[in-house]
Amino acid sequence: MMEKNLNIKFENPIKVSLSPLKTPEQKRKEFERNLKETKQKMDDAFTDVGEDIHVFLASGKSFNQYTRDRMSTSFESKKSASKRVLSRLNKEKSGYKPKKHHGKFDNYKFDKDLFLQEIQQNPAGSTINWSLLARKYDIKSKNGTTPKNAGQVLKEYAKTKNPNLTQHLRLRRIRRAKKIIIQKNIKISLPTKRPAKNLKTDIKRKVSSGELYIGVPVAPKSIVKTKITDAGTLNQEKEQIYGRKIPMQHIRKSALEHQIQSGTLRFFTDEEYINISDQELRSRFLRIQESIPENRENAISFLKSLERTRSIKLWHDHSDILNHSYVCFMLSWLYDTANYLTNQEYMEKYPERRPINVQAEVEKPKIYIFGQSGCKDEEQMTYVETRLEDLKDIDTPIEHDNYKIQDCLRLFSGDGPARQFEGGQQRGGNYPCLCGVHAEEHTNLLHCFQVSPQDLDDRCRLATSSNSLRKLKEGCLNPFQNLKKR
Numbered sequence: 028m029m030e031k032n033l034n035i036k037f038e039n040p041i042k043v044s045l046s047p048l049k050t051p052e053q054k055r056k057e058f059e060r061n062l063k064e065t066k067q068k069m070d071d072a073f074t075d076v077g078e079d080i081h082v083f084l085a086s087g088k089s090f091n092q093y094t095r096d097r098m099s100t101s102f103e104s105k106k107s108a109s110k111r112v113l114s115r116l117n118k119e120k121s122g123y124k125p126k127k128h129h130g131k132f133d134n135y136k137f138d139k140d141l142f143l144q145e146i147q148q149n150p151a152g153s154t155i156n157w158s159l160l161a162r163k164y165d166i167k168s169k170n171g172t173t174p175k176n177a178g179q180v181l182k183e184y185a186k187t188k189n190p191n192l193t194q195h196l197r198l199r200r201i202r203r204a205k206k207i208i209i210q211k212n213i214k215i216s217l218p219t220k221r222p223a224k225n226l227k228t229d230i231k232r233k234v235s236s237g238e239l240y241i242g243v244p245v246a247p248k249s250i251v252k253t254k255i256t257d258a259g260t261l262n263q264e265k266e267q268i269y270g271r272k273i274p275m276q277h278i279r280k281s282a283l284e285h286q287i288q289s290g291t292l293r294f295f296t297d298e299e300y301i302n303i304s305d306q307e308l309r310s311r312f313l314r315i316q317e318s319i320p321e322n323r324e325n326a327i328s329f330l331k332s333l334e335r336t337r338s339i340k341l342w343h344d345h346s347d348i349l350n351h352s353y354v355c356f357m358l359s360w361l362y363d364t365a366n367y368l369t370n371q372e373y374m375e376k377y378p379e380r381r382p383i384n385v386q387a388e389v390e391k392p393k394i395y396i397f398g399q400s401g402c403k404d405e406e407q408m409t410y411v412e413t414r415l416e417d418l419k420d421i422d423t424p425i426e427h428d429n430y431k432i433q434d435c436l437r438l439f440s441g442d443g444p445a446r447q448f449e450g451g452q453q454r455g456g457n458y459p460c461l462c463g464v465h466a467e468e469h470t471n472l473l474h475c476f477q478v479s480p481q482d483l484d485d486r487c488r489l490a491t492s493s494n495s496l497r498k499l500k501e502g503c504l505n506p507f508q509n510l511k512k513r
């Protein structure tokens with residue numbers, strides 16, 4: 028263009044590029060290498076040293092769903108696979124010889140006669156798992172190693188020794204190939220997630236080694252399963268199922284470790300309590316707005332008990348998942364400035380960290396029990412026994428590096444029915460509310476102020492008095508219902 032406009036003739040073309048010139052061959056090779064490297068990196072990212080099983084478990088997908096998703100994203104469709112196989116078969120019929128993927132058969136060591144004998148005994152039309160056979164005959168190559176395509180070698184060997192076998196057995200199955208990227212002459216398969224089978228074995232291994240903790244089985248119950256047999260008849264089977272519980276001790280310990288690690292917990296050693304100055308003592312009481320006992324000894328032990336007792340909140344609810352009803356119990360720790368830093372203090376203590384909402388961090392719920400259960404009292408009672416075991420144990424302090432902390436169950440929160448169950452109140456009816464006010468009188472303030480609500484102690488006293496305890500022990504969960512007037 029410049030030559031034309033300015034009417035000058037350049038002897039040599041001007042080179043603008045500053046980097047050394049590359050031949051097309053070099054460029055192609057570099058491109059190929061980059062593509063392969065990228066694929067390898069993406070394959071690694073999918074596995075991420077086994078992290079993919081966490082992604083899978085958190086997704087809530089079934090193994091089958093995972094496989095379906097994987098097949099549809101990274102593999103060709105069934106239709107195109109069968110089309111491809113068919114056109115290949117036609118090609119082979121018209122004389123096309125596929126590339127060989129094996130060496131000379133003399134170089135492979137295995138019991139050839141026995142193998143040919145076995146292969147002929149298979150009924151017509153049956154499919155054969157060649158790689159399984161390869162493992163059975165323990166094929167070794169010349170240098171004594173097991174070839175990776177041992178199954179393929181066996182198949183080809185059977186085909187060449189006995190050409191009639193092609194009619195006799197189904198030698199080719201339609202297999203969906205990975206999607207490939209074709210760029211000029213390069214074919215590269217799409218990076219693919221691991222097959223579900225591999226995830227399954229990984230998960231099983233991690234569960235049995237304890238790396239993935241799934242708690243202990245609780246509240247066994249037997250259910251009737253209805254199955255349709257191959258013959259088409261309905262078959263009823265009894266099966267034992269369990270709920271799952273992460274023991275409270277385990278949650279308390281891991282929560283303590285997490286709180287210490289995240290830096291939200293305020294904790295002081297025994298020596299720090301003994302050597303506390305009077306001024307510090309006063310300011311610490313002032314901070315949590317408690318009055319100081321006069322005696323120094325008492326003040327220190329009171330402060331210690333306040334600062335070393337965490338309060339637990341329990342929550343539970345019912346929900347239906349795929350036509351089965353489940354119960355779920357969660358635990359969380361109640362935020363208290365006596366135990367935890369305030370947002371301001373957190374910012375001052377860790378200026379290098381991102382500011383967080385300490386209360387939200389502390390009150391994150393942790394799963395406690397999960398299992399199948401109807402919403403009836405009788406069914407929910409099946410979880411009471413195992414909960415009681417944990418409650419008896421709650422007074423044992425949790426230890427971490429010579430530092431002990433106490434926990435106490437302080438509060439239950441949940442919806443109406445869950446609260447009524449926990450408080451021993453009837454469900455529904457005219458008096459569903461724990462406050463003891465008639466359902467229709469809740470807007471009547473005058474009436475509400477006159478009713479004094481019963482606390483848990485009152486309820487316990489009532490339940491254990493007279494013959495209601497006997498009724499409870501006999502399995503009658505509502506001893507106060509259907510009482511006769513006298």
Ligand SMILES: [Zn+2]
Pocket residue numbers: 460461462463464469
């Ligand atoms: Zn009420």
